[in-house]
């Protein structure tokens with residue numbers, strides 16, 4: 229790093245430095261003077277932070293001097309930011325949390341909506357970090373399946389946040405918690421696609437499982453109850469997604485809907501919840517710094533995220549290990565049926581019922597090498613309770629698999645493996 233040419237940048241109060249670092253490049257940043265933050269996480273002075281494959285901003289409330297080493301693909305300073313609005317939003321949320329503590333009730337449950345690349349995830353990060361700064365422990369819910377946030381892309385999750393989201397490692401600072409024995413491991417459900425609409429009934433079922441589980445878990449966590457929820461979503465803004473949004477509001481008991489950069493959605497939701505005093509709808513401006521990301525960038529970002537899941541982040545390295553097991557000792561199941569022969573090949577008059585949530589056993593062969601496979605936690609206690617209450621059933625007629633789809637979908641992810649098959 230010392231070999232890289234260093235340069236210094238001075239920012240005035242209220243300015244932000246917007247930076248882009250390519251995939252193949254690494255840039256180091258150090259705060260020399262003053263104070264600065266990256267999406268709400270303060271930078272410590274005289275410490276190098278490492279970035280690659282990132283688009284981000286360094287904001288300062290009081291002015292600062294920063295040292296940068298390495299090659300940036302874009303860099304400019306702006307004094308037009310929505311940070312004052314975001315800070316006011318945080319203060320309003322904090323008042324609701326304080327009120328919840330006094331009254332012994334639940335804190336705000338905030339749902340952030342907006343088009344793709346409008347800055348939703350960034351706002352979640354800022355609000356979560358500001359909440360942590362005030363000793364809050366909000367539950368961060370990720371329903372954006374293209375990002376993965378604390379786990380691999382294709383998953384949805386809920387995490388109780390009690391420490392800053394690292395400025396250099398981002399949400400993955402929570403994704404690698406297993407390594408250091410921290411107890412704030414995320415609750416993750418596997419969906420397996422970037423688009424919720426692709427397998428809508430599966431997505432809706434998993435939403436329900438995540439919401440039920442997280443609502444149940446925080447029943448005994450007073451501090452998370454008071455701090456409330458911050459929920460990130462993908463870019464569901466078209467009217468065809470309104471039913472899904474309403475389901476999210478209902479399942480996660482959302483009481484504040486916040487819209488970034490979409491007037492139509494804001495107006496529709498103002499009208500929709502006009503006569504419901506327990507749900508408020510508000511809007512905030514989109515930051516001029518938010519960058520549109522190409523599909524190539526998103527693909528590289530997702531690959532990098534998966535790599536971090538297995539090998540750790542810049543500041544917390546993980547040692548992945550391999551384990552050889554006999555094919556006959558394991559069973560692999562697939563959710564959904566997208567490789568069936570066309571219905572036209574069926575005997576005349578016979579129809580096939582294809583369910584997106586159907587569980588089928590998969591034959592393990594070399595073709596499955598390098599597949600990312602989710603290991604589920606088929607929690608015997610919770611599932612036994614559900615069996616006793618007749619909420620789920622074991623299919624006795626199905627001798628091939630005793631796995632009921634509800635039993636599987638109800639089970640959170642224990643971890644992911646990268647599979648290699650040898651014969």
Ligand SMILES: Nc1ncnc2c1ncn2[C@@H]1O[C@H](COP(=O)(O)OP(=O)(O)OP(=O)(O)O)[C@@H](O)[C@H]1O
Pocket residue numbers: 244246247282283284285342343344345346347348349350351372375461462463515516517518519520521
């Ligand atoms: N002020 C800023 N300056 C520079 N880059 C920024 C700024 N705000 C956000 N970004 C970057 O812009 C990109 C898009 O932002 P973000 O992920 O928050 O949008 P999003 O609405 O959540 O997108 P999606 O719907 O695709 O998940 C990210 O790479 C983010 O780091």
